[in-house]
Amino acid sequence: MPTTKSKFSWLTNKLLKSSNLAYSWIKIRVGGGTSVRFWYDNWSPFGKLLDVISPGRTNTMGIPLSATLADIYSDGAWNIRPARSDIQIQVQSFMTTLTLTDTDDSYY
Incomplete structure (x- = not known):
């Protein structure tokens, strides 16, 4: 979750605090x-994969965090x-x- 700060406005801090809720509403249509960031974006039915597959296991998939x-x-x-766990x-x-196609990725 992004960090709130006293120098930010009340509204900005409220938005930052509710970012996890908003995240689930923002999905990416893969083109x-x-x-589309593999680990961080909401492109699959599993949501943010970094939250689903523990960070310690990211290397077992061989996918860099920036991929x-x-x-x-x-x-x-x-x-x-090859997968090494049920979630993988x-x-x-x-x-x-x-x-993957030639079309642009889009948010919905």
């Missing part, structure tokens, strides 16, 4: 995947290590339903 979907997709396939299996199963 080319160039602006976008386009970074781990090439020639029509996802370039990730679920995420990878969902990913098999996605195909």
Whole structure:
């Protein structure tokens, strides 16, 4: 959660405090995947993957924290290590339903 500060207005601090609630309403429609951050954006039915797959396990998937979907997709396939947990299996199963396109990613 972003940090509130006394120098910020009351409204800004209120918005920062409710950012987790707002996050669940902001979803990304995946197009080319160039602006969709794998770990941080709300692009899958699992929400923010960093919250679902513990940070200690991110390296077991071989996906850098700064990676976008386009970074781990090439020639029509996802370039990730085999799953090592049930949640990783679920995420990878969902990913098999996605195909990156030439269209822009968009928020809805």
